[in-house]
Amino acid sequence: MITKELKEEVYKCIKCGLCLTPCPVYNLLRFEGVSPRGRVQLIKKILEGKTELSEHFQSLLFTCLLCETCTANCPSGLKTDRLMKIMRSEIQERLRPDWPKGMLGNLLRDKSRLPFFLFCERTRENLFSSQEDKSGLLADCELPRPDSKALRQQVPEVNPVPEPKGKVLYFTGCATNYFFPNVGKSVIKVLNRLGMEVILPRGQMCCGLPLFQAGGRKKALKNIRENLKLFNRKDVDAVVVDCAACGAALKKEYAQILEEMGEDAKPAKELAGKVMDISQILARYDLGKWLKPVPGRVTYHDPCHLGRSQGIREEPRNLLRRIPGLELVEMAGADACCGGGAALPWEHPDVASGIGRNKVQSIRETRATVVASGCPWCRRQIGENLGQDPIRVLHPIEVIAEALQES
Ligand code: SF4
Numbered sequence: 001m002i003t004k005e006l007k008e009e010v011y012k013c014i015k016c017g018l019c020l021t022p023c024p025v026y027n028l029l030r031f032e033g034v035s036p037r038g039r040v041q042l043i044k045k046i047l048e049g050k051t052e053l054s055e056h057f058q059s060l061l062f063t064c065l066l067c068e069t070c071t072a073n074c075p076s077g078l079k080t081d082r083l084m085k086i087m088r089s090e091i092q093e094r095l096r097p098d099w100p101k102g103m104l105g106n107l108l109r110d111k112s113r114l115p116f117f118l119f120c121e122r123t124r125e126n127l128f129s130s131q132e133d134k135s136g137l138l139a140d141c142e143l144p145r146p147d148s149k150a151l152r153q154q155v156p157e158v159n160p161v162p163e164p165k166g167k168v169l170y171f172t173g174c175a176t177n178y179f180f181p182n183v184g185k186s187v188i189k190v191l192n193r194l195g196m197e198v199i200l201p202r203g204q205m206c207c208g209l210p211l212f213q214a215g216g217r218k219k220a221l222k223n224i225r226e227n228l229k230l231f232n233r234k235d236v237d238a239v240v241v242d243c244a245a246c247g248a249a250l251k252k253e254y255a256q257i258l259e260e261m262g263e264d265a266k267p268a269k270e271l272a273g274k275v276m277d278i279s280q281i282l283a284r285y286d287l288g289k290w291l292k293p294v295p296g297r298v299t300y301h302d303p304c305h306l307g308r309s310q311g312i313r314e315e316p317r318n319l320l321r322r323i324p325g326l327e328l329v330e331m332a333g334a335d336a337c338c339g340g341g342a343a344l345p346w347e348h349p350d351v352a353s354g355i356g357r358n359k360v361q362s363i364r365e366t367r368a369t370v371v372a373s374g375c376p377w378c379r380r381q382i383g384e385n386l387g388q389d390p391i392r393v394l395h396p397i398e399v400i401a402e403a404l405q406e407s
Pocket residue numbers: 012013014015016017018019020036037040073074075076077078080
């Protein structure tokens with residue numbers, strides 16, 4: 001059920017249209033139905049019972065990146081992104097979810113199903129590696145290839161240091177664990193060097209945000225409860241995340257989802273107070289003395305879930321500025337969405353790549369050799385759209401780890 005407060009959001013819209021041109025999807029497709037204002041008016045009609053939930057409405061609603069640009073630009077303070085997320089759940093609960101969303105729900109809610117699925121995908125990939133095989137589910141989805149061993153299989157649960165100055169829990173998220181283990185190893189390496197003991201709790205589950213964004217808020221509840229149990233510990237200094245989306249989930253979305261579902265949000269609010277993006281933790285240290293010169297040019301892309309959702313913009317940039325010899329060059333529209341969010345590359349690949357092309361054009365214009373971003377889905381989207389271009393796409397922590405002097 002949609003809450004009374006959210007239902008009333010639709011009446012805040014004064015139809016001014018200020019949300020239209022900043023919306024990356026509207027900007028590309030240029031029709032009212034995919035604009036934030038158009039979606040809000042459609043949602044209003046549905047809530048008032050003046051129109052039916054239809055496949056067409058579903059398709060319009062899912063042609064959205066949930067990038068929060070409309071929310072940030074609305075003079076009436078309308079929580080457009082929140083409204084759209086909740087309506088996705090309403091749709092999935094009233095209409096049957098399509099099979100990819102159903103499959104996603106089943107994979108991400110179970111600790112053993114996702115690793116098993118990835119194992120099957122790797123086996124299929126190994127068997128058919130000499131062929132242009134497009135038959136596997138990951139091939140269809142064009143996800144990054146899973147690393148041969150997940151991060152949490154490659155590193156111990158507890159990563160100690162001789163005289164610890166602190167202790168953190170590390171929420172790796174699925175993307176770092178399965179697809180970008182080098183990001184996780186970089187987090188551990190840098191934090192260990194700063195004297196922090198790093199613990200990767202083995203029972204952690206997907207943060208649940210992909211489930212929620214796909215309309216499966218009830219399915220996401222199991223993940224939320226398990227993660228809250230595991231990470232709400234008083235004996236640690238912080239819960240560190242390297243993924244913008246996981247960070248937004250743990251800091252903001254958990255409490256919002258629980259409140260909207262009439263559940264107790266207190267544990268989620270307690271956890272939110274301890275969650276820190278890796279760039280926020282490192283901002284507390286004088287990193288310069290640990291770093292060797294790395295000549296070159298780097299540019300930084302703001303993930304929507306880090307910049308708009310969490311207000312973290314300067315910390316990652318300051319980290320990159322600390323590396324001697326490395327020049328940080330701003331791209332045009334660094335905080336414009338890259339088109340990689342909310343499963344758009346899989347649901348509407350033409351729209352996602354249209355938006356992605358603008359982003360890589362801005363990156364190329366900087367003549368940087370590295371583009372850094374703290375979101376795995378942004379890195380996947382940028383990498384995909386850069387194609388054969390030799391620009392490296394890295395997490396800022398990977399750049400820092402490469403610059404770290406040997407002890
Ligand atoms: S900016 Fe806000 S008030 Fe104006 S049209 Fe968009 S949603 Fe409505």
